[in-house]
Amino acid sequence: MSAVSAGTAVPVRRKRMPVAQRVYRVFIYALLTALSALFLVPLFWMVSSALKSSSEVFVFPPVWWPKHPEWGNFKQALTTLPFGLYALNTLLIAVVNVVGNVVSCSLVAYGFARFRFPGRRILFMLLLSTMMIPSQVLLVPQFIMYHDLGWINTFLPLTVPAFFGSAFYVFLLRQFFMTIPPELEEAARIDGAGTFRIFTTIVLPQIKPALTAVAIFSFQGAWNDFLSPLLYLNDQAKYTLQLGLTQFQGSFHTDWNLIMAASVVVILPMLIIFFLGQRYFVQGITMTGTKG
Amino acid sequence: MKRQSNALRRREAVLGYAFISPWIIGFIVFVAGPLVASLYLSFTDYSLLQPAHFIGVQNYVQMVHDPDFWTSLGVTFYYAIVSVPLDLLVALLLAILLNQKVRMMRLYRTLFYLPCVLPPVAVSVLWNWILNPSYGILNRLLAFFGLPQPQWLITPQWTVPAYIVMSVWGVGGAMIILLAGLQDVPQSLYEAAVIDGAGVWAKFRYVTLPMISPVLFFNLVMGIIGAFSYFTQAYVMGSGYGSGAGVNNAGLFYALNIYIQGFSELHMGYASALAWVMFFIVLALTLLVFKSSSMWVYYGGERE
Incomplete structure (x- = not known):
């Protein structure tokens, strides 16, 4: 579906696209990129928190990505x-x-x-x-x-x-x-x-x-x-x-790094299945809403 | 000849019943039986430990005087009234964006849908952290932009809004359904509208909106039902505060109240009565939406 529309969109663009339309396309893509970043922040925050040391979790201003990722958090979370x-x-x-x-x-x-x-x-x-x-x-x-x-x-x-x-x-x-x-x-x-x-x-x-x-x-x-x-x-x-x-x-109510490490492990299998079988998800969801 | 075709028909019927028999048994054992039992229990004071005895409508009378019942109704309606339209609006916006023949549409679609497949427990735990008033990323971002930082989940007035904010992350399912609806709108209708001199807004208002109104309608109904069975998030996020349902029961959603009454307090008769009231509220709201739908939902073809 998207391959087809992308294929037809390209030659049209090369010919001559009115300036207004070009601005509009840029705006659409900028908006989509911003929104998908916004949607990914929570997951990113989950992974980054999972790799922080106990003190790094609470520093201000927040650390986006830990200097020394603590992979040991996973081990500690999973063995407790x-x-x-x-x-x-x-x-x-x-x-x-x-x-x-x-x-x-x-x-x-x-x-x-x-x-x-x-x-x-x-x-x-x-x-x-x-x-x-x-x-x-x-x-x-x-x-x-x-x-x-x-x-x-x-x-x-x-x-x-x-x-x-x-x-x-x-x-x-x-x-x-x-x-x-x-x-x-x-x-x-x-x-x-x-x-x-x-x-x-x-x-x-x-x-x-x-x-x-x-x-x-x-x-x-x-x-x-x-x-x-x-x-x-x-x-x-x-x-x-x-x-x-x-x-x-x-x-462990304040050990957020360990809690996030455990959460990452719990969601990981669903993430993998989702990326492998996304078209089935889309198909099933679509059937519910439109044919119902 | 006639006899043979009768025999064939009977054979077909027997086979049909045989194929659907798992569901028939399941329906009787797991749905119809419990439904009748639940109605009966709602007129008793059953607690699992002692045999039930019939107390008439006492459970239903008690409900009227039970502040927790009214709190849970208020919390649920507050959440539904804000989150259902808000989430639909965001989902529609995303669907419209993705329907602009954008490249890598599938990738964006996957990204927006992703949060919906994650376990609600893990999502709630994650949002507990994101919404943490002192160290959570949301308030730090708000601080960065010089905005006030609410005490999410800690003060009663910022409890339901916290759930509403979180719900926006889960609009992906509705977005996919709406996107499919948008893609089903015949291109010829837009072309005709352009010939009639319609601009972007007119095309949306007079072509898109009527054509996808059945899909919007479906999502509206599902949203209302969803709010009344909202449990996992309420349980996981409320458990840290007050008596397990937020400070001053500010996060006492209806389904959580049923759980607490039935399985923490073992007031199983009362919990059944609460569940039946919920059933009727959901049914009434659905009927209301159905009744009003003829005014704003457009169905193509002969379907009513």
Whole structure:
């Protein structure tokens, strides 16, 4: 998209661009550069604070970049609390959520997209309307249910629900299923392939980008989640990174360099995933807003 | 023939139900059941330790006399009324800038969207530091420009504004949706407008704005719902002050109040009642926006 517009913009500029328009372009770029710098300052400040010595954090005027970066801050921050264990817990929960959501949501979405059955429209409306229910309304009864099941202080409340479909992902995948022509499936059916085999070998490969988007979103959701771990995990050995980070802030409230070092580590995996899969993020977000 | 097609249809229906069965089970167990249970609990004094007993509308009556309830409503509305329009405006501004056929549009888009993917806990911890009244970078920048430096999060009157400032950093999601909306506006409409002698403002006012009004509308609804379920930031940033919700409860957001009532105080019946009131407020506001939307939202084609 941007390559195309850039390609067409260049020759036009070479010919003759009115002065007013040229000034306007310069203004746009200046504004964009200033704004993106402004958006990056908080992250820059996070990294730079993480590398400062305890005294440098509080000097005035502020030091933008430490003279002698204290890489030891990371080691100190990560060893005071078992962040490695927290990271493993979080990763385990996130991976199970990805598997659960991809499997259950693609099944449900395919059901809504391809099969005619009584009540389909109403059920789909019901599915969409669940997105409007604030999670707080369900919190207390869900907690009581998990409590009665003996699931408190286990990863089960954080993982099991993922296997039962999530409205937003079902909606997203259904949109994609609707765009693929049914001829391939019909041909396979004539060749004698069963419905489930058609689904796994012919249909799913065609919507890989959408499945990737669902995988990324559910990873992000599980990785960033705070409320559920806060409610359901009591034992420190079961904490996730987000719980660990609040615990860390609570016990080191003025050691901002260490707190920032821990924060950098907690956001790093999301940053990497974001840069690798940005187009899926953009796609998914766009689908929510414009097709909804 | 007829019989066979009936059998086929039945087979298709059975398969359809089979495919959607995970969601049906999930809906009953994780949504419908808890929804009914929550409504019932809101008429009891349940505390997890003793069996619930029915107390009628007492929870709802208690709410009227509970100062924390009114504080949390005030905090949430204050935040929503300022941050939702402000963030939409900033998001629209960024989207319009990016829609000017700028080079490296994707890079800018990525940068502006970046804060949205970060864990809210880490973001809150970071902003706790940025907003630190004595050593935070924001007040130092304000000092550099000779501006007053508010006691963010420490004085009650500068608590909600701190959350509002932070919310602007998270406009990237709305920006992407608005940008997609802008890109969907047919170029021919702008050309027609230019022929009719429209300037920049007229093009924006009479072409862009009506065409993206459904997207603005969607973001408005989501913003309102978001304010009522605003929890993580309120919990993490409020925890350092007062009794965990800012000085004088100045950061007692509605969802935080539900959490405190239900899971710190174990007033689970009362927390359920609070949640239902929230549900109705959100529903009423959404309906209000929907009702008013016919006056300002334009839908192309036959859609209503």
